[in-house]
Amino acid sequence: xxxxxxxxxxxxxSRLRRLSDRLTxxxxxxxxxxxxxxDPKWFPVFYVLSQKESAAITEIAQIIxxxxxxxxxxxxxxxxxGLTTTEKHSQDARINLVKLTEAGRQLIPRLDQQCADVDxxxxxxxxxxxNDLYNAIAEVEFLLTSKSFFxxxxxxxxxxxxxxxxxxxxxxxxxDDFKHLNYEWIAEHFDVEDAxxxxxxxxxKKILKPGGHIFMALYNTEVVGTCALAKMxxxxxxxxxxxxxxxxxxxxIGQLLGQAAINKARELGAERVYLESxxxxxxxxxxxxxxxxxxxxxxxxxxxxxxxxxxxxxV
Amino acid sequence: xxxxxxxxxxxxxSRLRRLSDRLTxxxxxxxxxxxxxxDPKWFPVFYVLSQKESAAITEIAQIIxxxxxxxxxxxxxxxxxGLTTTEKHSQDARINLVKLTEAGRQLIPRLDQQCADVDxxxxxxxxxxxNDLYNAIAEVEFLLTSKSFFxxxxxxxxxxxxxxxxxxxxxxxxxDDFKHLNYEWIAEHFDVEDAxxxxxxxxxKKILKPGGHIFMALYNTEVVGTCALAKMxxxxxxxxxxxxxxxxxxxxIGQLLGQAAINKARELGAERVYLESxxxxxxxxxxxxxxxxxxxxxxxxxxxxxxxxxxxxxV
DNA sequence: CGCTACTATGTAACTAGTTACGTATTTAAT
DNA sequence: ATTAAATACGTAACTAGTTACATAGTAGCG
Numbered sequence: 001x002x003x004x005x006x007x008x009x010x011x012x013x014s015r016l017r018r019l020s021d022r023l024t025x026x027x028x029x030x031x032x033x034x035x036x037x038x039d040p041k042w043f044p045v046f047y048v049l050s051q052k053e054s055a056a057i058t059e060i061a062q063i064i065x066x067x068x069x070x071x072x073x074x075x076x077x078x079x080x081x082g083l084t085t086t087e088k089h090s091q092d093a094r095i096n097l098v099k100l101t102e103a104g105r106q107l108i109p110r111l112d113q114q115c116a117d118v119d120x121x122x123x124x125x126x127x128x129x130x131n132d133l134y135n136a137i138a139e140v141e142f143l144l145t146s147k148s149f150f151x152x153x154x155x156x157x158x159x160x161x162x163x164x165x166x167x168x169x170x171x172x173x174x175x176d177d178f179k180h181l182n183y184e185w186i187a188e189h190f191d192v193e194d195a196x197x198x199x200x201x202x203x204x205k206k207i208l209k210p211g212g213h214i215f216m217a218l219y220n221t222e223v224v225g226t227c228a229l230a231k232m233x234x235x236x237x238x239x240x241x242x243x244x245x246x247x248x249x250x251x252x253i254g255q256l257l258g259q260a261a262i263n264k265a266r267e268l269g270a271e272r273v274y275l276e277s278x279x280x281x282x283x284x285x286x287x288x289x290x291x292x293x294x295x296x297x298x299x300x301x302x303x304x305x306x307x308x309x310x311x312x313x314x315v
Numbered sequence: 316x317x318x319x320x321x322x323x324x325x326x327x328x329s330r331l332r333r334l335s336d337r338l339t340x341x342x343x344x345x346x347x348x349x350x351x352x353x354d355p356k357w358f359p360v361f362y363v364l365s366q367k368e369s370a371a372i373t374e375i376a377q378i379i380x381x382x383x384x385x386x387x388x389x390x391x392x393x394x395x396x397g398l399t400t401t402e403k404h405s406q407d408a409r410i411n412l413v414k415l416t417e418a419g420r421q422l423i424p425r426l427d428q429q430c431a432d433v434d435x436x437x438x439x440x441x442x443x444x445x446n447d448l449y450n451a452i453a454e455v456e457f458l459l460t461s462k463s464f465f466x467x468x469x470x471x472x473x474x475x476x477x478x479x480x481x482x483x484x485x486x487x488x489x490x491d492d493f494k495h496l497n498y499e500w501i502a503e504h505f506d507v508e509d510a511x512x513x514x515x516x517x518x519x520k521k522i523l524k525p526g527g528h529i530f531m532a533l534y535n536t537e538v539v540g541t542c543a544l545a546k547m548x549x550x551x552x553x554x555x556x557x558x559x560x561x562x563x564x565x566x567x568i569g570q571l572l573g574q575a576a577i578n579k580a581r582e583l584g585a586e587r588v589y590l591e592s593x594x595x596x597x598x599x600x601x602x603x604x605x606x607x608x609x610x611x612x613x614x615x616x617x618x619x620x621x622x623x624x625x626x627x628x629x630v
Numbered sequence: 631c632g633c634t635a636c637t638a639t640g641t642a643a644c645t646a647g648t649t650a651c652g653t654a655t656t657t658a659a660t
Numbered sequence: 661a662t663t664a665a666a667t668a669c670g671t672a673a674c675t676a677g678t679t680a681c682a683t684a685g686t687a688g689c690g
Contacts, residue, residue, distance in 0.1 A: 009433075010434050010437065012437050013339040013342065014339070016338070019455065020329070020335060022459060023328035026465040030465060030468050033468070056669095057669060058667080070648075073671095093655060094669070118468055119324050124467060125464065130450075131447045131454055133327075135445075136444060140441070144334075144337060148341060152440055153436040154348065156432045371639095382677080382678060385677060387641085408638095409637065409686070410637095
């Protein structure tokens, strides 16, 4: 069995390249067949010049999707063979306008014929196949534009890691974890304030008793995050004390904690969930937005570090 | 509009490459994401070694479809990073057996995980598309194995050029062409024999009068080939005096002439067409075979140069 | 045994691009 | 008018491979 079919889809890139190589390998032979004294790699540049009369280096590069350096090199080679000439732009001395020479222009009809034949050969090849390679490529290119391959891999990874995460309810044996996770998190960015200590040292009295909840995130049985839902009034709960261990970030744990809290709030008949944060914490704000929170203005905060209030309406 | 969609199918190769580049570009980032200290280009070699315990350079090269030189270079680099060791084969001192070191082996699980995620990402990407890129590639690869792209282009070219060829009946104003084409052709390979002169100088008397036919091939109105069908008896005709101008060969003109003669023979009620040739003329023999002629043994030839007889049964 | 042909490998040089960098020129902002 | 930023370009150095070549070892054959 062929190596690339064995290792499967991982090698899609290499596989595409091999197919491409196979096609372009024949290109040289084809140019020889048609007696067109053109290096296959010149083709894109040549084609642009055959259409445009004259063009700047960068302009060509943009059209054919190569670097300007590559075009510069190709034009130099073509010039050496007498196919192109260059001259400075009359208004802008930076620009080097490239043109086909008469000798270059004379190649056009033969190349046209060759292209027509190649086009037909490709069309024949593709129509012999059941699956439409051409449109498949176009489609995949489009899909990659909307979401890069790297982003896709990252999403898969995150989804997989989220599966190893479990969100459970707080119980007293988690008090130490709850405290440390939060102290650590606060110390990372701010000073610990007095209000913090109140909540962290006495979650029972300050959060749970008044009707709130606390959630713990386990990653492979290790406690890696926490988040509290404190009751403000009968219809409003506050999302607070969210902290995820540094080593466990990027696995979407914050999102799972946040979602658990929101679900609980809804279950408790809340009409909205409120939170306070700091605009400097971009990932956090980003997470809140993903969860559906929107910026509101209003109530003063007991915390110095808070400069933004957000709210999620549940009804 | 994008350049590659503008120039259409001609750029299929480049387009594949661009897509491949786009995917492999992300590969480096992905390896970083997973903290696998592996150069993406090492992957195929690494993978083989993770499966095989130990392998020779050439063996690896064959499996992954690279040159041995490439593998040699990669193994050297991997060795420098402490991922591989090499040792001489105990029986064959030419062979350099490559193995993963313990450090190398330790990368396997992490790489496995990465591969699984990448695989899933690719699968997701492909399943988002309507057209099945993966199978399209496999199919096109298969099609290219049965007929290379170069051969396909050549076939298109030939078909196109055949369209510019017209086969017409002989008339006296073609006598000069008929003579010169044949003298030229014979002189190319053999000496002109007396029997040749008889036919070439007096086609009217020797070929047409006895019930034979002569065909002329025009390529863009220029006479470029000829072929005669001589009557041997009521049910047998001989295909002879086929000649195509050197500059016009490779366009399938011989085939068109031969087919015209065969069609005429059938029209005249012949039961078989016979011919004599020389086994040294590979392209000619090849053509006759394509037309359906098969080797027969029999009658002596009036020509010295003939060492093979062929026949096509029409009934 | 010695010769020839083949195999396995490493190294060097090449290819078709790329990125990085330096220079000249233009444009925009004080 | 000056100065900073941006643009256009060329050159050099790098990348991931390739082909070509040299070398050492093996195998077969007379």
